[in-house]
Amino acid sequence: MSGKNAFNRIEVRLAGEGGQGMILAGVILAEAAAIYDGKNIVQTQTYGPEARGGSSKAEVIISDGEIDYPEVINADFLVAMSQEACDKYASNLKKDGLLIVDSEKVRRVPLTNAIKLPITRMAVEATGKSITANVVSLGILVGLTNLVSREAIQKAIIARAPKGTEEVNQKALDRGLTAVEGLLSVKDKA
Amino acid sequence: MAVTLMQGNEAVGWGALAAGCRFYAGYPITPSSEIAEMLSRELPKYGGKFIQMEDEIASLAACIGASVGGVKSMTATSGPGFSLMQEHIGYAAMTEVPCVIVSVQRLGPSTGQPTSPSQGDVMQARWGTHGDHPIIVLYPNSVPKAFGLTVTAFNLAEKYRTPVILLMDEVIAHMRERFEMPPFESLTVIDRMGTNVPPEWYKPYGDTIGDVPPMPSFGSGYRYHITGLFHDVMGYPTQRLDEINPLVERMQRKINNHLEDILLFEEEETDDANTVIIAYGVTSRSARHAMRLARNHRHNIGLLTLYTIWPFPEEAVMRIGRSARRVIVPEMNLGQLALEVERAVGKHKVVRVNRADGEMISPQMILQAIEGR
Amino acid sequence: MDKDERSAYSYLRTTKKFPNIWCSGCGIGIVMGALIRAIDRMGLDKNKIALVSGIGCSGRMPVYMDFNTMHTTHGRALAFATGLKLAKPELKVVVIMGDGDALAIGGNHFIHAARRNIDLTAIVINNQIYGMTGGQYSPTTPLEMRATTAPYGHVEPPFPICELAIAAGATYVARSTVYHAVELDKFIEHAIQKVGFSLVEAVSYCHTTFGRLNKIGSAVEMMHQLKEMSISLSAAEKLTPEERSLKIIRGVLHNIDKPDYSSLYDKVIERAKASVTGKEYMRAGPGGLE
Structure with a gap:
């Protein structure tokens, strides 16, 4: 085993502003991996003292083995939903890591090979609700990386969706998945 | 139970319920509040009681009161509240009333950094209250351990009639991990020792094998006295050296002679x-x-x-x-x-x-x- | 019951090292007698009574009495009693406090116990000074009076204990003095019977500190003063507010009915038991997120 993969851990960071639902997205991703795909996970988060606004960040470590250190050391994947989040965490990505940004919220992207999509606008177009942007971003992330199975992410989203919003969330997930269908598939890290 | 993702704080709440905790009194404080929220929701389903007190001093007092009434009790807090609880940690140690105190540490001193992790209360957990006193402090490092050690905390509290502190990191409190909660019936749960001697023979602080006297609850027919003053075997205040020294020694012995079980x-x-x-x-x-x-x-x-x-x-x-x-x-x-x-x-x-x-x-x-x- | 069984002695821990720690002439013993007479009259089971006290001269009262007794920490007796009452609702829990105990260090617990309307009986023995620690001023020390920490006269206005309890939400509030011992035991009896937070203020004195520092004299003289200064509620109604402010008004000042904390919490238990199980909640619920 090479040093990098010695721990067989994949590190994901989902970051944005408070209220964008990125911590919930992290929980859903973690549930998809742990409950439906049977992997080990550790999910952590940080947020400011504000209930809304401020910055918030979720981290998910996914592994087939034991996970000791519970936080991201060098992220394999970063979803940045705000300029501040991108500025703060992009430099921590692994050399061959993947950056996904909401292109309308993040104007300055430090990496040339980042995936830039208008995630929040896509959410509004698909569901009429900007709050579903977090689910769209999960669709994009999973569509590109196969980090968790599509079945797992779908089940995890529906299980977390408040009653009556299952259809809306399904639409948001589909929107994310289809948006990246045409894009070059990123090396399967899982 | 199926595999779920669970936060450390939530696991502490379930651990308490599994151990038979039926009373929680606390005061909101980051990063421990999820424990209170979870137990306010779950305790009444088990016929237990939750109360949000006016401060942390009152919270631990209420827990001790409930424990004297025969109900296993717990409170949870963080640094600033833990500081306020110190007086009653000493009272619980002196009166030998079982209770569990969870402190989810945050960066200190003072208000510090409420959402940042720290292990700064290690010495406070040992020596925060005045006077030489026995104490047990447990420290989990994962969500499953948060559950398991909460059960252990109650078991040790009941077995040794002592306050037990569960010291936890903010990271563990808020992280989610895979956890398959065991059926409560499968766990070893220890209850405090009761007594069946005639009430007039009962000595609440008497010498016993193992150095832990039995503890019937208030209202059960054994009328006795509890005080934070130095007391004799009957629980009555004393200034006699031949009564103070045996108490000091027994309280140390009951922990130090059972390290194999506690460590x-x-x-x-x-x-x-x-x-x-x-x-x-x-x-x-x-x-x-x-x-x-x-x-x-x-x-x-x-x-x-x-x-x-x-x-x-x-x-x-x-x-x-x-x-x-x-x-x-x-x-x-x-x-x-x-x-x-x-x-x-x-x-x-x-x-x-x-x-x-x-x-x-x-x-x-x-x-x-x-x-x- | 024969005569012996009914005597006050049957309620005392006679094996305990009497005499008690109080100064001879102290009013606390009179409150203890009143409490025993009240309990005896009600014919309550000793096993079903808990006495909880704080710290100070009053805090020593429970140890002498043959009930479930708990001498707690300074100011926090009501908080301990709250937990005990919730754990064992069938206990009659009587909380004995002093003025400094209940209203300075314990002031917050006092108003919150009253606000919650938890079914406790609070007895505040108000001697207007910290007796045990040597005569420092308390939250009920009257203006201008001397204390060891007010050598030039006291400049803080006193707390009106009963009015504070009424404003905070108590259901039964009465005041008497240690001179009016028979009235005191009647009020304590009412208070124990009342469901909800009830308060009896027993106005007493401390001849050892307050009396000496303010040159009032012995216990007998202070007892005389209590008699002179106090007036019944009905008689007080005839006085002007200025005249009333100089008097200790005795009587039942407040007596209302409303559901106590435990009866309301029993409904919480019912609702919770009828709701979804924890597991279902964890799957469906917001999980404490954003």
Whole structure:
């Protein structure tokens, strides 16, 4: 085993502003991996003292083995939903890591090979609700990386969706998945 | 129960319910509040009671009162509230009333940094209340351990009639991990010893085998007195040295004579290790990560993870001090338990790795210490 | 019951090292007698009574009495009693406090116990000074009076204990003095019977500190003063507010009915038991997120 993969851990960071639902997205991703795909996970988060606004960040470590250190050391994947989040965490990505940004919220992207999509606008177009942007971003992330199975992410989203919003969330997930269908598939890290 | 993702705080709540806790009194404080929220929702389903008191002093008082009424009780807080609880930790120790106090540490001193992790209350948990007193402090390093050690905390509290502190890291409190909660019936749950002697023979603080007197609850027909003053075997205040000394000694004995039962720790790869990391809480996970990295580079590194930090597992640490050349003690504070390790193995053998700025100790920091950089 | 069984002695822990710690002439013993007479009249089971006290001269009262007794920490007796009452609702829990105990260090617990309307009986023995620690001023020390920490006269206005309890939400509030011992035991009896937070203020004195520092004299003289200064509620109604402010007004000042904390919490238990199980909640619920 090479040093990098010695721990067989994949590190994901989902970051944005408070209220964008990125911590919930992290929980859903973690549930998809742990409950439906049977992997080990550790999910952590940080947020400011504000209930809304401020910055918030979720981290998910996914592994087939034991996970000791519970936080991201060098992220394999970063979803940045705000300029501040991108500025703060992009430099921590692994050399061959993947950056996904909401292109309308993040104007300055430090990496040339980042995936830039208008995630929040896509959410509004698909569901009429900007709050579903977090689910769209999960669709994009999973569509590109196969980090968790599509079945797992779908089940995890529906299980977390408040009653009556299952259809809306399904639409948001589909929107994310289809948006990246045409894009070059990123090396399967899982 | 199926596999779920669970937060450490939530796991503490379920652990309490599993252990038979039916009373919680607390005051909201970050980063512990999820425990209160969870128990306000779940306790009444079990016929238990939840109350939000006017402050942390009142919270622990209410817990002690409930325990005297025969109901297992718990409170949870963080640094500032833990400071306020110190007086009643002493009262519970002196009156030998079982109760569990959870402190989810945050960066201090003072209001500090409410959402940042810290291991700064290690010494406070031992010596925060005045006077020499026995105490048990447990320290989980994962969500499943948060559940399991909460059950253990209640069991030890009941068995030894003592307050037990569950000290927890903010990271563990808020992280989610896979957890398959065991059926409550499958767990070992210990209840305090009752008595069936005629009430007029009952001595609430009498000498017994094992040094823990039985404790019937108020209202059960055994009328007795409880006081934070030094007391005789009947619980009545005393100033007589021939009554004070036996009490002081028995209270120490009841813990010190049962260390095998109380001290929980785990050794990994210590047999061939010339360097052993001694860690607790989330820092033990950084340490384990570092150990695995170092072993990949053919360093003979071992790890001692402490789950009981007080009483300090002196024998185990001394044993390691005899076989290892070097002991690394990483802590998210400026060196607290390191003082005990130094006492046990000699200061010259100990390398401290510290930070107290609200960030975790990374495996890299420990690796640097291992490599002597 | 024969005569012996009914005597006050049957309620005392006679094996305990009497005499008690109080100064001879102290009013606390009179409150203790009143409490025993009240309990005796109600014919309550000793096993079903808990006495909880704080710290100070009053805090020593429970140890002498043959009930479930708990001498707690300074100011916090009501908080301990709250937990005990919730754990064992069938207990009659009587909380004995002093003025400094209940209203300075314990002031917050006092108003919150009253606000919650938890079914406790609070007896505040108000001697207007910290007796045990040697005569420092308390939250009920009257203006201008001397204390060891007010050598030039006291400049803080006193707390009106009963009015505070009424404003905070108590259901039964009465005041009497240790001179009016028979009235006191009647009020304590009412208070124990009342469901909800009830308060009896027993106005007493401390001849050892307050009396000496303010040159009032012995216990007998202070007892005389209590008699002179106090007036019944009905008689007080005929006085002007200024005249009333100089008097200790005795009587039942407040007596209302409303549901106590435990009866309301029993409904919480019912609702919770009828709701979804924890597991279902964890799957469906918001999980404490954003």
